[in-house]
Amino acid sequence: MPARYPIILALISVFLFSACQKGEDDPKISLRTRKARVAGEWRLTEGNLVIGTTDITNGLRYNQVYDFNGSNYTMTETSQGLTPAVSSGAYLLNITFDKKGNFSLTEQMKLKKLNASGTWDFNAGLGSEKKKEKLVIALKDVSASKTPGYHLFNQNSTKFIYTIKELRNKRMALKAELPIYIDADGSEQTFYGEFVFIQ
Numbered sequence: 001m002p003a004r005y006p007i008i009l010a011l012i013s014v015f016l017f018s019a020c021q022k023g024e025d026d027p028k029i030s031l032r033t034r035k036a037r038v039a040g041e042w043r044l045t046e047g048n049l050v051i052g053t054t055d056i057t058n059g060l061r062y063n064q065v066y067d068f069n070g071s072n073y074t075m076t077e078t079s080q081g082l083t084p085a086v087s088s089g090a091y092l093l094n095i096t097f098d099k100k101g102n103f104s105l106t107e108q109m110k111l112k113k114l115n116a117s118g119t120w121d122f123n124a125g126l127g128s129e130k131k132k133e134k135l136v137i138a139l140k141d142v143s144a145s146k147t148p149g150y151h152l153f154n155q156n157s158t159k160f161i162y163t164i165k166e167l168r169n170k171r172m173a174l175k176a177e178l179p180i181y182i183d184a185d186g187s188e189q190t191f192y193g194e195f196v197f198i199q
Helices: 004-020 034-038
Strands: 040-055 060-069 072-079 085-097 102-109 112-122 134-142 159-168 171-182 188-198
Touching: 034 112, 034 159, 159 188
Parallel strands: none
Antiparallel strands: 040 060, 040 085, 040 188, 060 072, 072 085, 085 102, 102 112, 112 134, 134 159, 159 171, 171 188
């Protein structure tokens, strides 16, 4: 084997390792680009979500804790001084990304349904962020229910961001850790969770 081949192989290995692993659970090596791995039709298989609200006026903290399993959810609502309330029912979430940057979703929680479409892209990697470690999604068209408070994946917004925790062939995990809003009086709502999809 010529002496230059090991050097070329080493350079290729370094490129693959640095280019592929962006998320904490990403594969070490993948022969498919990140865009190619994102593109496709995905359905939620499991996940969890905590939506927390701090009300400065009365000094209370409210939490809605969701657990997703297959096509169902269980939600436990807690607040200081009150007995937790539990509800459950059907929950479906299907999303589609294409390589041209188009995005669509169908989300159904019991009888509440959201059909929407828009665009997606990777983050640019500014500051301490790694390039292509997040998905930035913007909804442009909503063709079903617009009822607030029942649609979870879009974080109650028309533009939202998820960190890609894991991106493999036919499996993707997205997580969010952010404030949804903070009012002038200091009241806030936070959104922490992880959605796991398969193709």
